[in-house]
Amino acid sequence: DAGITQSPRHKVTETGTPVTLRCHQTENHRYMYWYRQDPGHGLRLIHYSYGVKDTDKGEVSDGYSVSRSKTEDFLLTLESATSSQTSVYFCAISESSGSTGELFFGEGSRLTVL
Amino acid sequence: GDSVTQMEGPVTLSEEAFLTINCTYTATGYPSLFWYVQYPGEGLQLLLKATKADDKGSNKGFEATYRKETTSFHLEKGSVQVSDSAVYFCALRTQGGSEKLVFGKGTKLTVNP
Numbered sequence: 001d002a003g004i005t006q007s008p009r010h011k012v013t014e015t016g017t018p019v020t021l022r023c024h025q026t027e028n029h030r031y032m033y034w035y036r037q038d039p040g041h042g043l044r045l046i047h048y049s050y051g052v053k054d055t056d057k058g059e060v061s062d063g064y065s066v067s068r069s070k071t072e073d074f075l076l077t078l079e080s081a082t083s084s085q086t087s088v089y090f091c092a093i094s095e096s097s098g099s100t101g102e103l104f105f106g107e108g109s110r111l112t113v114l
Numbered sequence: 115g116d117s118v119t120q121m122e123g124p125v126t127l128s129e130e131a132f133l134t135i136n137c138t139y140t141a142t143g144y145p146s147l148f149w150y151v152q153y154p155g156e157g158l159q160l161l162l163k164a165t166k167a168d169d170k171g172s173n174k175g176f177e178a179t180y181r182k183e184t185t186s187f188h189l190e191k192g193s194v195q196v197s198d199s200a201v202y203f204c205a206l207r208t209q210g211g212s213e214k215l216v217f218g219k220g221t222k223l224t225v226n227p
Contacts, residue, residue, distance in 0.1 A: 004157075033214075033215075035217075040219065041219060042203060042217045042218055042219035042220045043158070043203065043217040043220075044217075045214055045215075048214065058214065090157055090158070092158075092215075101207070102148075102160050102163070103158075103160075103215055104159075104160075105157035105158045105159065106157050107155075107156060107157045108156075108157055
């Protein structure tokens with residue numbers, strides 16, 4: 001199994017509070033991704049990173065920011081959580097940008113915003 | 115933009131039944147196509163993939179053939195087991211420097227004994 005650890009795995013918070021989710025990898029892969037999974041929507045890309053300090057937006061980036069100061073860590077921050085951000089968040093990593101490259105996923109972080 | 119459409123679920127089958135989950139795509143260029151599976155409480159894992167037209171991906175008894183003429187990548191298995199109960203996602207990744215994987219909405223499969 002790919003070495004991907006997400007933390008926390010479960011979190012309940014209140015509207016308006018900041019939340020940070022952490023993704024840690026031991027594979028030294030260049031590319032890292034944050035997806036959210038919601039019923040009826042499948043997985044949607046929030047942000048991704050193609051190297052240290054290099055990030056870009058996905059299709060649902062509003063209300064989220066990311067940072068990658070080290071190859072192994074990719075942080076997702078909700079500056080002021082809203083109920084619409086209640087979701088399961090998945091981190092993924094990939095070794096290459098080639099179209100044949102496989103993504104490896106973490107086990108997910110379930111966030112509930114009350 | 116690039117997109118994936120897969121059949122709505124949920125799908126409920128009896129053990130040893132034949133499975134088909136339809137997937138069609140829209141993409142610029144020549145994408146690679148993937149099927150991912152998500153077992154309850156877990157993250158997604160790659161089931162199979164195909165990188166060019168007419169390629170067949172296969173794994174664990176599942177198969178899918180990349181059909182460029184119909185822009186399809188349907189997932190099939192001849193005899194499902196209870197342990198195949200999961201959510202299945204079709205996905206594509208395009209060439210030309212795109213690092214992103216685009217997913218369908220997922221199809222939940224339940225196999226009853």
